[in-house]
Amino acid sequence: MNITLKVWRQKNNNERGRFETYQVKDVSPDMSFLEMFDVLNEDLITEGKEPIAFDHDCREGICGMCSMYINGRPHGPLQGVTTCQLHMRSFKDGDTIVVEPWRAAAFPVIKDLAVDRTSFDRIMAAGGFVSVNTGNAQDANSILIPKTDADLAFEAAACIGCGACVAACKNSSAMLFVSAKVSQLALLPQGQVERHERVIKMVNQMDEEGFGSCTNTGACEAECPKNISVENIARLNREYLSAKIAK
Amino acid sequence: MTSSKLDARIPEGHMAEKWSKYRSTVHLVNPANKRHLEVIVVGSGLAGASAASSLAELGYKVKVFCFQDSARRAHSIAAQGGINAAKNYQNDGDSVYRLFYDTVKGGDYRSREANVHRLSEVSGNIIDQCVAQGVPFAREYGGLLSNRSFGGTQVQRTFYAAGQTGQQLLLGAYSALMRQVGMGTVTMYARHEMLDIVNIDGKCRGIIARNLITGELERHFGHAVLLCSGGYGNVFFLSTNAMGSNVTAAWKAHKKGAFFGNPCYTQIHPTCIPVSGDHQSKLTLMSESLRNDGRIWVPKKKEDAEAIRAGKLNPNDLKPEDRDYYLERRYPAFGNLVPRDVASRAAKERCDAGYGVNATGEAVFLDFAYNMKYRYGKVEATKQGIENPTEQQLFDFGKEVVKEKYGNLFDMYKQITGVDPYYNPMMIYPAVHYTMGGLWVDYNLMTTVPGLYALGEANFSDHGANRLGASALMQGLADGYFVIPYTIGDYLSHEIGTKAISTDHEAFVEAENGVKEKLNQLMNVKGTKSVDHFHKKLGKIMWEKCGMARNAAGLKEAITEIQELRKQFWADVRIPGGLNEFNPELEKAGRVADFLELGELMCMDALQRNESCGGHFREEYQTEEGEAMRDDENFAFVSAWERTGDNQWTMHKEELKFEYIKIAQRSYK
Numbered sequence A: 001m002n003i004t005l006k007v008w009r010q011k012n013n014n015e016r017g018r019f020e021t022y023q024v025k026d027v028s029p030d031m032s033f034l035e036m037f038d039v040l041n042e043d044l045i046t047e048g049k050e051p052i053a054f055d056h057d058c059r060e061g062i063c064g065m066c067s068m069y070i071n072g073r074p075h076g077p078l079q080g081v082t083t084c085q086l087h088m089r090s091f092k093d094g095d096t097i098v099v100e101p102w103r104a105a106a107f108p109v110i111k112d113l114a115v116d117r118t119s120f121d122r123i124m125a126a127g128g129f130v131s132v133n134t135g136n137a138q139d140a141n142s143i144l145i146p147k148t149d150a151d152l153a154f155e156a157a158a159c160i161g162c163g164a165c166v167a168a169c170k171n172s173s174a175m176l177f178v179s180a181k182v183s184q185l186a187l188l189p190q191g192q193v194e195r196h197e198r199v200i201k202m203v204n205q206m207d208e209e210g211f212g213s214c215t216n217t218g219a220c221e222a223e224c225p226k227n228i229s230v231e232n233i234a235r236l237n238r239e240y241l242s243a244k245i246a247k
Numbered sequence B: 001m002t003s004s005k006l007d008a009r010i011p012e013g014h015m016a017e018k019w020s021k022y023r024s025t026v027h028l029v030n031p032a033n034k035r036h037l038e039v040i041v042v043g044s045g046l047a048g049a050s051a052a053s054s055l056a057e058l059g060y061k062v063k064v065f066c067f068q069d070s071a072r073r074a075h076s077i078a079a080q081g082g083i084n085a086a087k088n089y090q091n092d093g094d095s096v097y098r099l100f101y102d103t104v105k106g107g108d109y110r111s112r113e114a115n116v117h118r119l120s121e122v123s124g125n126i127i128d129q130c131v132a133q134g135v136p137f138a139r140e141y142g143g144l145l146s147n148r149s150f151g152g153t154q155v156q157r158t159f160y161a162a163g164q165t166g167q168q169l170l171l172g173a174y175s176a177l178m179r180q181v182g183m184g185t186v187t188m189y190a191r192h193e194m195l196d197i198v199n200i201d202g203k204c205r206g207i208i209a210r211n212l213i214t215g216e217l218e219r220h221f222g223h224a225v226l227l228c229s230g231g232y233g234n235v236f237f238l239s240t241n242a243m244g245s246n247v248t249a250a251w252k253a254h255k256k257g258a259f260f261g262n263p264c265y266t267q268i269h270p271t272c273i274p275v276s277g278d279h280q281s282k283l284t285l286m287s288e289s290l291r292n293d294g295r296i297w298v299p300k301k302k303e304d305a306e307a308i309r310a311g312k313l314n315p316n317d318l319k320p321e322d323r324d325y326y327l328e329r330r331y332p333a334f335g336n337l338v339p340r341d342v343a344s345r346a347a348k349e350r351c352d353a354g355y356g357v358n359a360t361g362e363a364v365f366l367d368f369a370y371n372m373k374y375r376y377g378k379v380e381a382t383k384q385g386i387e388n389p390t391e392q393q394l395f396d397f398g399k400e401v402v403k404e405k406y407g408n409l410f411d412m413y414k415q416i417t418g419v420d421p422y423y424n425p426m427m428i429y430p431a432v433h434y435t436m437g438g439l440w441v442d443y444n445l446m447t448t449v450p451g452l453y454a455l456g457e458a459n460f461s462d463h464g465a466n467r468l469g470a471s472a473l474m475q476g477l478a479d480g481y482f483v484i485p486y487t488i489g490d491y492l493s494h495e496i497g498t499k500a501i502s503t504d505h506e507a508f509v510e511a512e513n514g515v516k517e518k519l520n521q522l523m524n525v526k527g528t529k530s531v532d533h534f535h536k537k538l539g540k541i542m543w544e545k546c547g548m549a550r551n552a553a554g555l556k557e558a559i560t561e562i563q564e565l566r567k568q569f570w571a572d573v574r575i576p577g578g579l580n581e582f583n584p585e586l587e588k589a590g591r592v593a594d595f596l597e598l599g600e601l602m603c604m605d606a607l608q609r610n611e612s613c614g615g616h617f618r619e620e621y622q623t624e625e626g627e628a629m630r631d632d633e634n635f636a637f638v639s640a641w642e643r644t645g646d647n648q649w650t651m652h653k654e655e656l657k658f659e660y661i662k663i664a665q666r667s668y669k
Ligand SMILES: Cc1cc2nc3c(=O)[nH]c(=O)nc-3n(C[C@H](O)[C@H](O)[C@H](O)COP(=O)(O)OP(=O)(O)OC[C@H]3O[C@@H](n4cnc5c(N)ncnc54)[C@H](O)[C@@H]3O)c2cc1C
Pocket: B042, B043, B044, B045, B046, B047, B048, B065, B066, B067, B068, B071, B073, B074, B075, B076, B077, B078, B079, B080, B081, B082, B083, B084, B165, B166, B192, B193, B194, B195, B228, B229, B230, B231, B240, B241, B242, B245, B246, B248, B249, B285, B433, B434, B455, B456, B457, B458, B469, B470, B471, B472, B473, B474, B476
């Protein structure tokens, strides 16, 4: 197949960006989306031009590093699939594909399609943990956890921290990301002691980072590559409320 | 005889008491002094994150470096299948000794007994620690933890979280790390790449790192430096490792005096998605846990294999009696659960003989249909009181069970290949996956450079010539949570009088200048070919001549070819962009430059080892049945390579003594 790509190019965060158009020829349907970018970059290098910078690492849909906004959708057209797991068989010969970085005030562009997501780390540092020093733990099977709770906690814990939820949201809210961690730990007995403190600290940090507020549009859930449910946001709201009341 | 340059520092005493005795007698650092001691941790994977958080909890001042944009993205995140621990929760006869025994045997008797025993002793604590952090392991209906089987063992000791065990464990370690970051005891340097270590008066005292966003070089002091930088499987270009996985940190340390242990021991994983074309950038693992329920086969008759390859025969239509379940046939005791090296070679053997099932002839089937219907489907039907279930019912019930166990892997397979594995057998082929070799370390995990440690996949320590499934996660976390917090005291207790050294010290200046020069040299080649061009060529040489099967003639050729390729690289590589900016091509170039040196050493190591053991299969040394033939008399040693000049090395031997396990021919029949 032959594909036309319109890609956002931006030298760094201080300079303005623009779209550039590229033709990629002989694209195989078995190629991944990023492999198509590899081919394009190889061509650009051969022509003496600068390749397109983009983030990626595992290429297995698990590290959360890849982050392309493809034809107006974070991670492209498929539900529950990261950019790196998207394959060219999802497109047709002659297609034009528009590729942009995540756009959010809390995710400044570093170069081209790569953005800075350290705001997520700071939210985690504010409270996304159970305070248990190494060596303090009791025997693992002395904590019984109903399978249904464990499964729900696991589903929330599957978040890969990619930021697609923020990119999808018109308010650039990080609620889905934050709620996934709050839910995981709120559902487990290990998370109870710090339950109130955690949710308040994480939400405060989220606000400080400049993420917008949640108006329940559900765009985050629709675009999340790990199908993290908006029920987690409802749980976060309940947790937040009860933490505030307890205070 | 062990070389006088190597002292493994294994504590005296009975195997079962070494570690506990060591712990109660090792020198300690008092809390007030810890605050003045600084530790640099390179890497934020399971090994790095667990070490950094544990050391910070103890009171040390810690700096952590990783090249990804967040510590949570280290490659450990991709581990799928599970983590071993000798908990014996299943009451199936597991014990510390048995895990120790399985690991030494699985490693084909090429690992250090004392280290492996310690690993198995602390394995249970790891599970406790992770559960306390809130890691959502799979559970049974009664609320207890669930276990599955992995290759090379006959007990169920593998803990898991669907096919995302590495993710959940790493997020646990990452949360512990972030907690310390929040408390100000750890400073995090993401998007930083370590490009050299700094030695002062014979001790490692810091690193030079490049800020990957600005391109700036930075100097960082530490009383001790921990390399937790992962494995070097990407020397093969195609592997199951993440794109950025590299040898650079370990290699720079090697060039500054750290010996490299067993570089040729590479694990080729039997169940990966086959290569689909020249554009391929990486290979994807299908977890070993699938071999619990998937049966591996190729057609018995060549004409059937040909028909399948040509798309004229649907494998589902091939009768059971026309299928060759070759692992079950050759290894009845372990069947589909033989260790990885054995399973990989068996797949290669069938494909080389002409029974491969995809267009390239390099694939075998991993088939779930039988267990889906007759194992799980039947049980579910019985549970629901259906006496004579139809085939369709069996399939539907079984599918649900399989989905719960391996759903994410099945989805990934479908996404990559476009084929739905619930309805068609998967096609798989071996691929490079893990490197048992790495920096040589003593019992304390210290390299041959005092003050420089190596943890996790970056060291050579516990897996001998072949790692068992679910043991790398165990080792990374053992090293970080439970070993280094003690063993580092042995060194740092003597450093309490050492004040932080200024990074204006000439050793820092010199190291930084060296890095700058190398980077300039790379940028100034201004050749015509991309970095990937050279990386792919190197990968091909390594895969063909230092891969699943090796022989002396091929290895010698490979060495010459790599030397030639290295020359071409330095004469003709083209790196666009500039030094002082975000430049992923430059990052790749530096890594490939190091792979081009490592590759040669791997071939040299494979060439000197005139035996077959574990993942190292020398065609000249095999039994009549095609099994690996060890030579314990001459090769029961660790090869530790000292770099003596530009691409020149001397090999030292650490003799391996087996006192608590009887060394024997490894048999899974
Ligand atoms: C697909 C896959 C599945 C696996 N499944 C399993 C499994 O089920 N069970 C099991 O036991 N094992 C499994 N393994 C193996 C296991 O995941 C790894 O061996 C283990 O996670 C390695 O952990 P680590 O902490 O040593 O290194 P990594 O997790 O690779 O971390 C390396 C760290 O070092 C940093 N780094 C590297 N170089 C530099 C540098 N120069 N400067 C700065 N930072 C640097 C990186 O940024 C990263 O943070 C699997 C491996 C793969 C590839």
